[in-house]
Amino acid sequence: MRKVAIIGVGMTKFGENWDESFRGMVTEAGVKAIQDANIKGDEISAGYLGTMASGSLVGQEHAGALIADYMGLNPVPITRVEGACASGSIALRQGVLAVASGLHDIVVVGGVEKMTDLDTAAVSQILGGAGDQEWELFMGATFPGLYAMMARRHMYEYGTTEEMLASVAVKNHSNGVNNKHAQFQREITLEQALNSKMVADPLRIMDCSPITDGAAALVLAPLDSATSYNEKPIEVVASEQTSGTLALHDRESLTSIKAAKIAGQRAYNYAGISPSDIDIAEVHDCFTIAEIIATEDLGFFAPGEGGRAALEGKTRIGGEVAVNTSGGLKSTGHPVGATGVKQACEVAWQLRGDAAERQVKDISYGLTHNVGGSGATAVVNIFQRGY
Amino acid sequence: MKESISLTWRRIPERYKMYGSKCQTCSSTYFPPRSLCPKCRRKGKMEPFEFSGNGKVYSFTEIHAPPSGFEEQVPYVIAVVELDEGSRCTGQIVDAEGKDVKIGDHVEGVFRKILSDDPEGPIHYGFKFRLKK
Numbered sequence: 001m002r003k004v005a006i007i008g009v010g011m012t013k014f015g016e017n018w019d020e021s022f023r024g025m026v027t028e029a030g031v032k033a034i035q036d037a038n039i040k041g042d043e044i045s046a047g048y049l050g051t052m053a054s055g056s057l058v059g060q061e062h063a064g065a066l067i068a069d070y071m072g073l074n075p076v077p078i079t080r081v082e083g084a085c086a087s088g089s090i091a092l093r094q095g096v097l098a099v100a101s102g103l104h105d106i107v108v109v110g111g112v113e114k115m116t117d118l119d120t121a122a123v124s125q126i127l128g129g130a131g132d133q134e135w136e137l138f139m140g141a142t143f144p145g146l147y148a149m150m151a152r153r154h155m156y157e158y159g160t161t162e163e164m165l166a167s168v169a170v171k172n173h174s175n176g177v178n179n180k181h182a183q184f185q186r187e188i189t190l191e192q193a194l195n196s197k198m199v200a201d202p203l204r205i206m207d208c209s210p211i212t213d214g215a216a217a218l219v220l221a222p223l224d225s226a227t228s229y230n231e232k233p234i235e236v237v238a239s240e241q242t243s244g245t246l247a248l249h250d251r252e253s254l255t256s257i258k259a260a261k262i263a264g265q266r267a268y269n270y271a272g273i274s275p276s277d278i279d280i281a282e283v284h285d286c287f288t289i290a291e292i293i294a295t296e297d298l299g300f301f302a303p304g305e306g307g308r309a310a311l312e313g314k315t316r317i318g319g320e321v322a323v324n325t326s327g328g329l330k331s332t333g334h335p336v337g338a339t340g341v342k343q344a345c346e347v348a349w350q351l352r353g354d355a356a357e358r359q360v361k362d363i364s365y366g367l368t369h370n371v372g373g374s375g376a377t378a379v380v381n382i383f384q385r386g387y
Numbered sequence: 388m389k390e391s392i393s394l395t396w397r398r399i400p401e402r403y404k405m406y407g408s409k410c411q412t413c414s415s416t417y418f419p420p421r422s423l424c425p426k427c428r429r430k431g432k433m434e435p436f437e438f439s440g441n442g443k444v445y446s447f448t449e450i451h452a453p454p455s456g457f458e459e460q461v462p463y464v465i466a467v468v469e470l471d472e473g474s475r476c477t478g479q480i481v482d483a484e485g486k487d488v489k490i491g492d493h494v495e496g497v498f499r500k501i502l503s504d505d506p507e508g509p510i511h512y513g514f515k516f517r518l519k520k
Contacts, residue, residue: 121455128454134398135419136477138390138501139513140450140457141465148448149467156446156490201449201485247419249467249475254446 001100005226005233005386008037008219009345014333015183017213022058022114023070025215029338030071030110037219038229039106041071044219046104047078048094050087050111051337056126058114067110078108083241084130084372085286087111088216088340089379093239095220105222111341112215123211127336130373132247144208144287146248146374148200151289153254155202157304160292162202164307166193168288169206169330171316176327178357181342183212183333207288212333216341218348223386232352235386237365238270241379248374255304257375260284261297264369267380268299271365275299278321278382279363280350282343284371285328291315294369295323298380322360325350340370340379347383389504395511400435402513405496407474409436416473440496440514442470449485456502464488468516479515493519 010032012025020028026049034041047068055061064078083090088111095109115123128137131146154160170190176182193206219229226233244259245251251258268274275298283298285291292306300321301309309315315323326332326346329339347366349355368381400406407418411432415424418438424431447466450457457463464480466488480488481499494516503510 124452125454132419132477134394137454138511139465139477140454140460140463140479140501141477142450142452142454144452145448145450145465149446149465152448152490153446198449198451200451203448247477249445249477254467 002102003223004096004099004220004236005223006218006236006344006348007221007226007230007233008033008035008039009348010036011181011216011342011345012214013181014212014214014335014342016116018116020213022054022060022112023066025114025213026067026110026112026217027070029215029217030108033108033217033219036230039219041073043106044073044076044108045106046098047073047076047108047110048091049078049080050082050089050091050340051080051113052082052084052087053113053126053129053336057123058117083377085284085334085336086340086370086372086377086379087337088342089368089370089381090241090340092218092341092344092381093241093379095218096236096239099220099222107220109218109220109341110215111338113335113337114213115211115335116213120211136247136249142200144200144203147287147289148203149248150254150293151202154289154292154307157255158307160307162194163190164292164311165202165207165288166190167311168285168291169193171310172285172324172328172330175317175325175358176331179327179332182327182331183210184331203287203289209286209329209334212335214333214335214338214342216338216345218341218344226386231387233386234348234351234383236381237384238267238382239379240266240270241377243377244375246373246376251375255293256297257293257371257378259375260294260369260371260378260380263378263380264298267382271382273365273382278365278367280322280325280347280360281367281369282326282346283323283328283369285324285330286334286371288330290371291323291328298367298369317358317360325355325358325360340368343368343370344381344383351383351385390511392509395509403498405438405440405514407436407438408433418470418474418476438470438472442468442494444488444490444492444494445469445475446490447480447485447488456504466516468494481515481517483518487518495519
């Protein structure tokens with residue numbers, strides 16, 4: 001297996017992009033990544049595109065072919081992959097496998113979701129498809145509701161508080177202020193978060209990531225030739241994907257996402273490092289409780305300690321491990337298929353030293369943690385400098 | 388999500404009477420039912436198994452932002468219930484607000500209307516839960 005590097009990154013502004021189309025956003029992100037990689041379009045030999053629900057959200061299936069066409073890449077094969085909110089990371093992993101195998105040299109990876117063409121109720125319904133439609137959603141559960149039940153159990157078992165949950169949102173909004181791609185470039189206070197509208201008790205609107213349009217893209221190449229394209233390639237040291245039960249009720253524990261925990265352990269093993277070696281992590285904070293559980297599953301903090309660690313500032317820039325320097329899903333926004341690719345963009349910018357005001361100093365390793373649904377798919381990637 | 392008439396019809400034994408499945412090889416019970424035991428896989432042998440509907444609240448939430456079809460019911464309580472015969476499932480807790488429910492509370496199954504997602508279409512029925520006095 002060859003070692004693989006990211007040689008180009010690019011993304012659109014995340015937000016309510018009323019004037020942007022599905023195909024337009026992928027094209028914009030793709031062109032930015034290709035420019036960043038200093039490659040010619042003719043050098044691309046394959047592509048992978050992550051989108052969870054383009055068929056339901058914009059009525060467009062066959063998205064791989066659409067993008068090959070609109071990027072002017074025909075007859076390059078572009079394959080659409082789907083794993084709910086982890087679709088983007090799965091696309092990245094497929095690209096890594098394609099380059100590592102030796103079959104393809106230059107591979108483009110995209111992630112996209114166009115979510116604001118429909119109203120909120122319709123979008124919520126479609127996102128519900130990431131859970132068990134017949135046995136969770138049919139009964140009246142919602143995605144905030146499923147994560148609320150994880151939060152309730154975390155509170156019951158470990159004494160986690162609403163204040164701890166809210167502190168995650170406050171921190172991520174603070175990081176997002178310095179991210180020009182973020183949907184919400186503004187601070188919020190703990191009081192605002194704690195007094196925001198209830199969505200699914202104990203989760204309030206400020207515990208929830210928003211509905212967002214956006215796309216992100218990467219260009220991958222073999223590590224041994226990566227510096228001939230970009231002087232600062234980022235090596236993908238490990239990329240692990242796991243599955244768990246589709247329905248939340250079938251999990252042994254509601255206070256940990258087992259699939260993500262295993263993906264993390266496998267990624268650390270493959271990379272030959274431990275959780276304490278990670279300096280920055282982009283984790284899947286679709287809800288505040290999800291970030292708390294992620295920091296425990298990834299071994300940054302002991303089970304039950306994630307909430308306290310967040311409240312004490314251990315996950316801020318300058319803390320023990322900088323979590324969601326981009327602003328996370330909460331502040332950057334969560335165009336579901338784009339999120340995993342955006343996470344990799346952020347880690348690449350941080351490792352290159354290109355993260356401007358939100359730059360973390362002295363980084364050796366960066367990690368991305370991307371979860372589909374309530375935890376039925378998980379992808380954990382580890383990155384380091386390839387130069 | 389609008390459910391088709393055939394899907395609703397197909398799920399009648401499970402949703403009306405809480406028929407799940409039990410693996411004759413390892414004795415594990417499953418609700419909702421499965422055709423393959425995930426522990427024994429091809430060595431397993433699944434048979435239909437009727438659950439009593441009795442169980443305990445494992446976790447719960449009160450939904451304030453409902454999916455379409457549930458607007459008239461908000462706020463309502465959704466729980467993960469640990470069934471007495473093993474296995475957990477998701478369902479509503481009726482005749483209660485979130486403040487009335489605690490983790491560990493005993494519940495019993497009741498037959499209720501779940502939703503009618505189309506004025507011209509079928510009414511979907513199924514199980515919900517009620518706190519035991």
